[in-house]
Amino acid sequence: MGMTDTVTSFDDRAAMGFVLTLRRRWADTLYPALQSQYEAAVAHRDEAPTDGHAAAEVMHDLELYPWFSWIERGQQKMMWRAVQDAVISRWNELAPNLAAPSDPIGSLELDPQLELPRYYTAVDIHLQPGGVWSDDTSALVYEEGAQIVMLRDNDEYRFHTLFAETAMPQGTHERIVDIGCGFGKSTRPLVDRFPGAEVIGIDLSAPNLKLAHATAERLGKPIRFRQADGAQTGLEPEAADVVTGTMVLHEMPMKHVEAVLTEAARLLRPGGSIRFLEFSRTGDPFRDATVYEHGERNNEPWIPVLMDADVLGMCERAGLVEPRWTPFDERERGLSTDGWGDRPEWHFPWSVLSAEKPA
Numbered sequence: 237m238g239m240t241d242t243v244t245s246f247d248d249r250a251a252m253g254f255v256l257t258l259r260r261r262w263a264d265t266l267y268p269a270l271q272s273q274y275e276a277a278v279a280h281r282d283e284a285p286t287d288g289h290a291a292a293e294v295m296h297d298l299e300l301y302p303w304f305s306w307i308e309r310g311q312q313k314m315m316w317r318a319v320q321d322a323v324i325s326r327w328n329e330l331a332p333n334l335a336a337p338s339d340p341i342g343s344l345e346l347d348p349q350l351e352l353p354r355y356y357t358a359v360d361i362h363l364q365p366g367g368v369w370s371d372d373t374s375a376l377v378y379e380e381g382a383q384i385v386m387l388r389d390n391d392e393y394r395f396h397t398l399f400a401e402t403a404m405p406q407g408t409h410e411r412i413v414d415i416g417c418g419f420g421k422s423t424r425p426l427v428d429r430f431p432g433a434e435v436i437g438i439d440l441s442a443p444n445l446k447l448a449h450a451t452a453e454r455l456g457k458p459i460r461f462r463q464a465d466g467a468q469t470g471l472e473p474e475a476a477d478v479v480t481g482t483m484v485l486h487e488m489p490m491k492h493v494e495a496v497l498t499e500a501a502r503l504l505r506p507g508g509s510i511r512f513l514e515f516s517r518t519g520d521p522f523r524d525a526t527v528y529e530h531g532e533r534n535n536e537p538w539i540p541v542l543m544d545a546d547v548l549g550m551c552e553r554a555g556l557v558e559p560r561w562t563p564f565d566e567r568e569r570g571l572s573t574d575g576w577g578d579r580p581e582w583h584f585p586w587s588v589l590s591a592e593k594p595a
């Protein structure tokens with residue numbers, strides 16, 4: 237279950253259970269079987285593919301590929317239908333989950349005049365009909381759907397807690413800005429890990445920010461949520477110790493990524509740091525091919541572009557130094573130079589983008 241008790245009826249639970257099981261078998265049975273076929277095919281070639289694009293060419297001819305690719309996209313569409321049915325049929329009961337409390341310890345700054353970027357409204361991100369911004373139901377739909385996407389392994393937001401505990405610079409921080417905070421699951425662990433800091437969550441989506449604010453208040457976590465573009469936050473310069481973002485840069489075109497990194501550099505005090513949880517190339521052509529295609533099939537068209545882009549160069553152009561990617565093992569170790577662990581099933585090979593503003 238998400239923080240909100242969205243799915244209660246027998247029919248909704250059955251639909252969700254079906255989709256979750258389909259997704260698990262895709263990840264733990266179909267993916268390793270596809271990989272075996274790939275390795276057998278590569279063994280018969282004179283030269284093995286050296287990057288994800290070449291590996292994709294080999295993958296397309298495998299017997300299991302049509303199943304793998306269709307089930308990846310089909311179960312995602314089934315998932316949104318099941319979750320939307322559950323949320324919309326109980327909307328009157330669920331709507332109060334977004335209501336602002338009368339005596340908040342944090343705050344919510346919405347900007348009804350904010351013009352949403354075209355890249356954001358033109359694509360139904362993750363195949364979620366209407367995206368995460370078009371009406372209030374979309375926030376609860378996204379909250380519940382995100383649990384299934386993570387195979388219910390992130391129900392307690394363990395991945396995000398691992399990020400706060402292992403990927404953030406140590407020490408005391410006065411201000412942390414979380415870009416693309418969504419419904420707050422990346423922001424709340426920052427408050428737990430750095431209780432003295434002022435934590436600010438920035439997002440374009442008013443529905444998500446309403447849910448983020450209401451949930452943080454219910455849990456007693458003081459957070460300032462602000463509706464703005466991460467490329468133009470409207471916050472004062474040189475006041476943040478760390479600017480973070482989890483799972484956000486791959487959702488925008490590269491010009492926008494560069495603008496967000498430039499804005500992050502502007503927000504940082506000298507000596508401050510950025511930490512973004514993202515995708516980069518893994519060095520394993522087969523895995524990279526499946527991540528590229530995950531982006532394409534899941535309506536996240538900038539995943540492959542981000543993986544091929546010179547993001548470290550963007551950091552340097554923004555005035556940040558020592559830019560680097562470090563693997564992030566979302567299940568156990570968090571930030572780890574040892575990679576993602578030897579796990580046969582499909583999982584996201586996350587990486588943390590780090591850089592510093594010169595002192």
Ligand SMILES: C[S@@+](CC[C@H](N)C(=O)[O-])C[C@H]1O[C@@H](n2cnc3c(N)ncnc32)[C@H](O)[C@@H]1O
Pocket residue numbers: 356368415416417418419420421422438439440441444464465466467481482483484487488492
């Ligand atoms: C996949 S969600 C990640 C949310 C959260 N950080 C997490 O880890 O669960 C991406 C979020 O980024 C937001 N977003 C996309 N483009 C943005 C931008 N230019 N500025 C601020 N937020 C943005 C979306 O509205 C969405 O809530």
